[in-house]
Amino acid sequence: MPFVVDQPRSSSKVRGMQGLHLTADLYRCRCDTEWLTDALKLGDWCVQAIEAVGLQPVDRLFHTFPATPAGAGGVTATVLLAESHVCLHTWPEQKGVTLDVYVCNFGEDHSAKARGLMFALVNRFQPEWTEQRSLDRGDSDA
């Protein structure tokens, strides 16, 4: 899948550093186990989800951890964005996932895209319950 061409990260209209960081911790995920253990499958789907909401992937790194006595190892999927980053960590033995979606509002406000992406990511794993937080970042009068 081709990546979009990089765009400069700053604009005179909006302070580049101001942004929104969403976190979600997912418990007792009911999705197929492969979504917790197949880094390439998960990572590729994640990139598609990012593009679907209009955010811009610029690079990606997927890592699979070794199996444990409890079964297949977890994965880490990181996608760097023109707008900041997305990180996913999975714990298949616990059916758990943690998610980070962090966007900076250069050029325009990307908060709605971030919230839409987080909604899609959480739904992918079908957790029984989640803990979610929203952090405003980089918005001091610098």
Next chain:
Amino acid sequence: MPFVVDQPRSSSKVRGMQGLHLTADLYRCRCDTEWLTDALKLGDWCVQAIEAVGLQPVDRLFHTFPATPAGAGGVTATVLLAESHVCLHTWPEQKGVTLDVYVCNFGEDHSAKARGLMFALVNRFQPEWTEQRSLDRGDSDA
């Protein structure tokens, strides 16, 4: 620099998903500008700082953004850890940096290492002021 051999991410002693996520937003950094624009220099230093506190890098991804009319572009440096991840984003035109240090406490409590690493990272950039947060993650009774 060689990376350590991967270790399984779970332990029967400690729930693997429970962890600590530290964030820091840095303003008016007084360090040399190259720390905000040279992804390789920053990333390599970051990996050394991670190893110095006893955390385990398993992969890394450094990205440089294009220059803007305001000057050299910012960088994103991501290091995946056996314990989760470290992400840095820089905004050289604003002398700003955002940092994430996220560790999961599998096998042992890595919180002190995370706090030590964050202290080292912040000091590297010599900010005039910072906003820092500490999030407990993945600790519901899953």
